[in-house]
Amino acid sequence: MKFGETFTEYLHGDQEWFLDKCSHVEYKQLKKVLKRCRSRNCKDAPAGSESNNEGFCQCESCPLCDQKFFSELIKEASEIAGCFSSRVRHLLQLHISNGLQRYMLRLRHCFTNDKELMAQQGRMLIEYVTMNAIAIRKILKKYDKVHSSINGRNFRTKMRAEHLELLQSPWLIELGAFYINSNGVSGELSDQFSCDLSSDRPVMTLTISDSLKLEYSLTCAICLDTVFNSYALSCGHLFCKACACSAASVMIFEGLKAADPETRCPVCREVGVYANSVRMIELDLLLKNRCKEYWREKLHDERAETVKQSKEYWDSQTKFMLGF
Template identity: 45%
Template sequence: MKFCKKYQEYMQGQQQKKLPEVGLKKLKKILKKCRRDSSQSHKPSQTCPNQCTVCDGTFFPSLLSEMSEIVGCFNERAQKLLELHLASGFKKYILWFKGKVHKNHTALIQEGEDLVTYALINATAIRKILKKYDKIHYSKQGQLFKSQIQTMHKEILQSPWLCELMAFHINLRETKVESRKETALFDECRLTFKDGKPSLTCDLFDSIKIDLDLTCSICLDTVFDPVSLTCGHIFCYICACSAASVSIVDGLKAANPKEKCPLCRERAVYEGAVHLEELNILLGRSCQEYWKQRLQSERVERIKQIKEHWDSQCRGIMGV
């Protein structure tokens, strides 16, 4: 079965959820028109990839719009699911009162698997349509566009919520007896250590592979209390605060938009940072001795910063 037909059947099965999708048929029609117009041209220099009003004005803007809707939908649904899973105590009572907690443990696992399948099949659809673009135009414009959307944070495989769902399934697989009865979505998903350096890896269908380095590039240790900046780079929370020139009391949302990511030097990446709670649980369980030592040192530093913050507040109130 061709992928396009397989994709359409999958999305038809998701109609009740009203999920956004890649308009493969529409995009293929655009490419066919472009190929037809190019074949009729007697001036190769005026055809794709250098000058093409069809692609520049229709194909790429349409695909970008669809990708934005897909990644936005995935992030929102994954965030809500993980919020339900991690909720406890009073917070869980509030969610129950609002009518959000209505799913059992098995239903949460299934929804997580469905979300990841949705992410992967759409990532595959996008990759295939861009390959088709390059094949028709004898260019690398499709791959260039793929690089551009990565810098725009529209690449679904870069989503921090995908990383969280991976950690979520590993945590369930290792700690929940009932989850072992489920069919594991990530058969090849694992936390590995090479020369003491951790990484989260997963081999997925259609040769898609995710390999996330979990070493903080600031302290050069395993990320502790990890956060993902909007550019996708992961750091320890306290290291990210230091890089953003804010205290842990004020938090990353207080960072100046001009502050840059220590790795890619992109601006305005701190306000929308995502706290990776499931990854934090996974690393804490897998690196217990290191976690214990880091917890003690972090506690000392946090107390120091909180004391300095309140001393500064008191001096300001007293006019000193």
């Protein structure tokens, strides 16, 4: 079955109510744009040289297509990413929050119950993001094929640089952790997400299809250990909170948001990634469930470090105030 058909089927399937509120890739329209480009090329060269017969645009970039195609695609991608992250956040908030906050949230949702619905929602979100990611990938591939250029690939790297690549989003990892958590409780094993925390290189694996597997390393690049109390910088790299704080030379209790905006990501050297860092609560929960010992040990260490740092900080502050 062609992907276009699959995608249409997905869009108009039983989850239509869910997708109505979300933007998605206008796969068909984008395809039409490319088709027009091809047909126009054919008209331009009716004699039909070999290359034109194949329907390929010879020019590296065709202004008409580029204008429509890429602007449209990037708009959609950013919309999808935003929608996805907000949805995931909303979902996780429901799941993670506790006590009164949770009660209030439930109250707002009219006590629609929870676990199954939430798990289902999570599954739907995963499907949503994977379908859209594949759609973007496919349409870009088609673009490259039609124009015999590498603009499509370049566009993908550009998207990744702007953190619009859906499959690189830290929220996907969060969602995966949530998925595993909820499934672990319900006992129903997920085939899409799996994670291996016991080996030297802890990874979370997302299986989209037989040929497409994504691996997310859960190793902190600074302490080379499994991330603990992990934070994802907006570039998508995961670190322990303590490690990230010391890399940004801020106190642990100050939090990552206090970091100098000029501070760079320890891995990709990108500037200003600390401000929008995301705390990976679900992942931490997963760790807590999976490796209790390690988690407790780490928690102890981090707390000791935090206390020590704050002690030093307040010592210096008081000294400063007293005029020493």
